[in-house]
Amino acid sequence: MHTFEIYEEYYDWAPLEGDSEARVHLLTYGGEDPPNMYQPQEPLIAKSYIDDVRRTRREYKRLLWMELNKINGVPKPVTLYEEAGAYMFYLALPGMDAENFLQAQVPEFIVSTLKQIGRYLSYLHKQEIKECPFVYSEDDVHTDLVFSHGDFKLSNVIVNENYITGSVDMIGIGIRDRYFDLAAMTLDIERVLGGEYLEYFYEGYRIKDHVNQEKMDQFIQLVEA
Known part of the structure; x- marks a missing residue:
């Protein structure tokens, strides 16, 4: 067999x-x-x-x-x-996707989960890229290169009760500017939960008080294209 x-x-x-x-x-x-x-x-x-x-x-x-x-x-x-x-x-990663999970939660659970999602993305972005063979950064806008998920949105993040177990749909991983993933999740949080929740994702990623808005807007256009 x-x-x-x-x-x-x-x-x-x-x-x-x-x-x-x-x-x-x-x-x-x-x-x-x-x-x-x-x-x-x-x-x-x-x-x-x-x-x-x-x-x-x-x-x-x-x-x-x-x-x-x-x-x-x-x-x-x-x-x-x-x-x-x-x-x-x-x-299979244990849990369910964050989009469905968060829509059923009270605000304090949404806040804590978004902070964890920010920390998880920060962890991914800190991975070594020197030997990474998957490069998607030929465009000149990619200046702050990291190990990128490539499709970082709520439905691709897995939550098990109150902690992040990981992410899925990894076909697009590779070397890009960190703002590619930040912009993708920004758009998705605004769509699913509302813009008032963005600060908690940024807090988890540790850019709450220094988001480069010009760069964010540039990458939002790139992600939406």
Whole structure:
């Protein structure tokens, strides 16, 4: 029995909704016997860009690179299956996406979670970029280069009760200006929660009192383009 048949046979597949262009399922082990070394007991995510095998490979390659470089708070890859199409499998981060989580919370929980999201992004941005092969900073506006998520919005941040477990949809990771991710999350917080909550995200990132508004506006235009 090959890898994909194992997942089909022993795991229950539940489709996950979202704005991703990929087909995504949550897999939970449903076999009668205890799983072996090829059958992780933890919940898994199966993800496939159905019409673009290269995109599935590309995201899996980035997960492997982050795993090899010991970057925490991101999905841990398990395997890539390729035949008619391709599926990547990774361990599911515990929790739910921050967009749905925050819309059901009282203001004090929103405030504390946004501060944590800011701290998490600051952690990502502090990762070593010297050996990072994924570069997206050819444009002259990218002057303060960091390790960037590339699609940093609430639906891609995972919250488990009251703490951040990580982020998903990592196909766009690479070297960019820090304001690319800051602008993306700024737009999303304004859309989902309202502009009055931005200061708490900035506080977590530690730029509350010194946001470069000219640069923020420039990158908001870039993100929206």
